[in-house]
Amino acid sequence: MHLTEPNSTGKSIHTSTSLRRATTADVAEILALFVGTVRSTCVNDYTPEQIDVWALSAKNVDRWTAFVTDQHFLVAEIEGAIVGFGSVDKGNYVNLMYVHKDFLRRGIADTIFDALQEHALLMGFEQLTADVSITARPFFESKGLRVVKQNRKQENGIGITNYRMSQ
Numbered sequence: 001m002h003l004t005e006p007n008s009t010g011k012s013i014h015t016s017t018s019l020r021r022a023t024t025a026d027v028a029e030i031l032a033l034f035v036g037t038v039r040s041t042c043v044n045d046y047t048p049e050q051i052d053v054w055a056l057s058a059k060n061v062d063r064w065t066a067f068v069t070d071q072h073f074l075v076a077e078i079e080g081a082i083v084g085f086g087s088v089d090k091g092n093y094v095n096l097m098y099v100h101k102d103f104l105r106r107g108i109a110d111t112i113f114d115a116l117q118e119h120a121l122l123m124g125f126e127q128l129t130a131d132v133s134i135t136a137r138p139f140f141e142s143k144g145l146r147v148v149k150q151n152r153k154q155e156n157g158i159g160i161t162n163y164r165m166s167q
């Protein structure tokens with residue numbers, strides 16, 4: 001067990017959680033976390049076919065490597081293992097936000113989000129936008145984003161619902 005203490009928002013977070021910029025050397029670990037999260041945390045909100053299509057996007061390693069190199073991409077680590085990640089693209093678009101299934105509700109996404117928001121502010125953006133899953137909607141609501149519209153995107157012929165949200 002790790003000791004926990006309140007973070008700046010009063011939430012409990014591992015004392016040993018740290019944030020850093022992702023590098024291309026992290027891509028394999030990021031993809032493993034992504035697939036594990038989609039196949040566990042999201043299963044109550046999407047059908048097995050939708051989960052399969054979503055997880056399949058991990059096959060495009062070049063695309064994910066480009067996310068790391070082209071976006072402000074942060075990883076949260078505990079004892080050297082990645083337990084969550086998030087990225088912001090073009091200054092104010094939150095592209096990714098995933099936390100390992102064994103580390104949910106400990107304020108890890110909250111901490112990542114606040115760091116992304118800080119980066120956006122430095123870039124001159126006061127409001128963040130994202131297209132978020134049904135699963136992640138309550139988290140983004142907790143960060144002050146509201147649904148602007150519901151999307152139905154098609155991937156490999158399978159329709160997947162998510163929400164455009166904005167602060």
Ligand SMILES: CC(C)(COP(=O)(O)OP(=O)(O)OC[C@H]1O[C@@H](n2cnc3c(N)ncnc32)[C@H](O)[C@@H]1OP(=O)(O)O)[C@@H](O)C(=O)NCCC(=O)NCCS
Nearest residue numbers: 098099104105106107108109110132133135136138139142
């Ligand atoms: C969304 C996600 C990143 C949140 O990660 P997390 O580290 O567990 O979130 P936090 O602990 O920082 O939560 C902060 C607040 O968000 C809200 N929240 C987070 N998850 C929630 C849930 N499942 N239900 C209701 N509220 C939730 C709560 O207000 C929470 O505060 P609290 O724990 O004090 O009540 C995580 O659930 C996840 O990886 N989901 C699957 C991946 C996904 O769909 N990503 C988005 C793709 S667009």
